[in-house]
Amino acid sequence: MSDRDVQHDGTRGESAESKLSRPKVLSFRVGLPPVKVASCFFSNESAHAKGSEKPYLQAQAARSVPPAHVGSNARRPAAGRCTRLRPPRDLVRLEDRLLFLLQPPLERLFQVERLDFPFEPFPYQLDGIAFLYARHAAVLADEMGLGKTMQAITTIRLLARRREVASVLLVCPKPLVTNWQREFALWAPEIPTVVIRGGPVRRRWMWQQRGAIVKIANYELLLRDGDYLTSDDVRFDLVVLDEAQRIKNRRSSTHSVVRAIERSRAWALTGTPVENSTDDLVGIFDFLMPGYLSTEMNVHQLGEASGDFILRRTKDGVLSDLPPKLHRDARIQLTAQQWETYRRAEDEGVLQLESMGEEVTIHHV
Template identity: 40%
Template sequence: MRPTALQVTFCPDPDPSEPGVLVWWGPPDPAEAARRRGLPEGAPGRLRCVVPEDDRLTVTHLPVRLVPLDQGLPALTSLAVGRQSSDSLRAWRTAGLIAMGHRDGSQLDRLAELLPPAANPISRDGETVWRPGPLLRTFLRDTHRTFARPHGRPDRLREVPAAAPAEVRVSATLRPYQLEGVGWLRAIAAARTGGVLADDMGLGKTLQTIALLAGRPGDRPHLVVCPTSVVGNWARELHRFAPGLPVVRHHGTDRATGGAFPAGSVVVTSYSLLLRDITMLADQDWDVAVMDEAQQIKNHTSQTAKAARRIPAAVRLALTGTPVENRLTELWSIMDYTNPGLLGTTKAFAKRFAEPVEQRGDTGAAGRLRELVAPYLLRRLKADVATDLPAKQESIVACSLTSEQASLYRTAVSRAWDTGFGAGIERHGRILKLLTELKQICNHPAQHLKQDGPLRGRSGKLDRATEMLAEAVSEGAQSLVFTQYRVMGELLARHLAERLALPEVPFLHGGVRQPDRDVMVARFQNGDDPPPILIVSLKAGGTGLNLTAASHVLHYDRWWNPAVEDQATDRAHRIGQDKPVDVYKLVTGGTLEERIADLLERKRSIAEAITGTGEDWITRLDDAELRKLVLLSEAEVAE
């Protein structure tokens, strides 16, 4: 009885000096079944296999697909296996992980005992049955030999040539580093594996990805999942750079609820709809699946990350300027989407990399991790490759507390210490509550007290921001103002419009409908009478938007993570900017804001060991360290 599930085995070469091949077989069309799983297609052939039949072992002559070892192994080891996977596929995936050093080699003998009959071939001369032990040892020998060759190592993905300008099918002139990125993406796609394009903000990850999509065969649709705020931007960029690609906006109440998407089309949807429509989206056979702003799937236990891993695609890509924001497990989660199994299980990853690097600063472990992910993660920094960008000048602007702010600040700190912080999750929550209170007090007493006003004269930070923005408006410059709080954004919009005699100061936040958001961005960028100030919620507008009309960026309140602030700043300082960009970070002197301004720059080391980003740290401080961080310095209070 012929198996219907996709089977895989390893066939040694008759010539011991040559590596063997991986073989997919079983269903009526094994090549199609393998392709749907994201596995490589090889040359057709026939092979004698030992297969179960009527509870006996028999020799059967079956059609197969022969795949060279160095082509098939990365796809096999990155394949996510589920309950529908055959025992032979599970067994050889485990063998591949052992061979590549991602599993304990001592498991090999146990695997030999459990190797199912369907995973055992007969030699090509048809005379000798390979028993499990020798077969697995030959597989390990061939794997190590193959991947020690220059052409067989995964590093070859970083040695591919740049794409030739004449071969790139987009309506744009790509910079040299972008052509290199397109060449790398094509190599990832040709290997039928996954990759993380982690270029610095503003270097054109979207354009490079569109160049890849535009050059694909077009026999299946592509999927792009992004934050709601950039669904419209993706659609516009696709129409602009690749007008020949059909675009389907899977968004809104009139979106498709069933059936297949057109072959060759690019389906753009949001993370919220990925969750809502996961059953339909996971049933589609995608060519390239792209997770934009992939920090959205950095928590591997989240429903969003689990949904992303369910999407079947020949090629999986993740785009993010911050593959690590807080902890190395975020990198694991993103890589587990693009290359399942590459970094092992979460427990193994924590023991092998996360704990040594984060807790002990182990540079050796960091180096090994960097080497492991390097073929599948491409990251270029703006300072290294985009030297033609105008200068970015960053400044810390000190502000004073008013007496009202100082009184509220002292009260909040005293109350927190009188109550205590507790331990565990309770401590974490209470520290975050205190930090939020203090930041809101530094912003404006009205925000902390939930008041509509009055606003003028009660906050040193608001007064300073008003002065700076008034100067920018008088110069005819446009400014972005970032705040993480919607309430503060609304207070700022009303106050600045009144004080600077402006018709309105628009505020882009998560509650703005997508069509209105698109109009707001277009008016600021290209309007006949653009508003001189655009207030942006850090979460709603800190990623994916092009706001190069601005030459001033003002961070009204500080984020706990420098990577998030850098993302927001790069809405203005990115490709297309033709003016110098001045970045101002408002800091209230004598408070936690001033001390965090110093600490933030010193807490980037863990993530920079791998990709050059920042990390979360503040709730891990003990009471003494926390007290030094938040205690008010009375000399900084304005009289």
């Protein structure tokens, strides 16, 4: 009998249980690729951003937002800076905390979403975008001239690109409607916008259009269409109030209508969140977070409660971010009516001077 037979016979009498107790183990080594580590330097001081404006997002309804073509003058924030998103301090769920902790810097998000700008944003403007992006309720209270419009538009643009918002209502005073329309064309040209205007039938049709991500309306128009906007089947992903001090009076009709609009996010833009008394701030927060602030709270309590939801910068505070004053001459083409008025004034003026003869002095010219 061979050695092989002996080995076979020696195992023949073993039970099935004995055989199962000797499993065959295969081992192998797996070579993992090296991990790339990216590091950023964070200064001890927290900056907050200013504003500029430009066009970009060409969104298809609510689901598809294709990349837009950007001209050769488009810019992106300078490399090397890392602007982290600024989540609220009151986040409780670990899931929410990890979500913001694992988010890349704002500059990286711009690269991923291929967001270019007509002008390079200032550092404090990037901080403002990071502040708004992370909040469902926020007051951007920068001093006038620091770019609240640009910061709001860029944040809306980023949220739309990441499909976190598909319907935005922007409310502003009537004289500022065309300005917002122009700034969206500059800072977010690919985002479809529509200005609500016209008679009741036309306005109802425009409200129901789903092709435009952003709908722009003035405060007076909201009062006329309040019944529709506060109905159960109307809801916005984001409602933005420009010159939000317009709703500071909680007993006004404008405040009541705005507060009743269903929304997932709410932002208020104002350079004067407190004009006369702390009741003004309570009125604005009654729209952002109903019941969060009370007129019975003292100044210290109001500051402690609202501080994490308000971002305010002054020109003096961000002076180091601002460039020196620039002077630029721009040629402006006159309209046909303006040319006619100019020509008539010139011709009539020359005739009048000629008729005066030697009595003409420099004061008549």
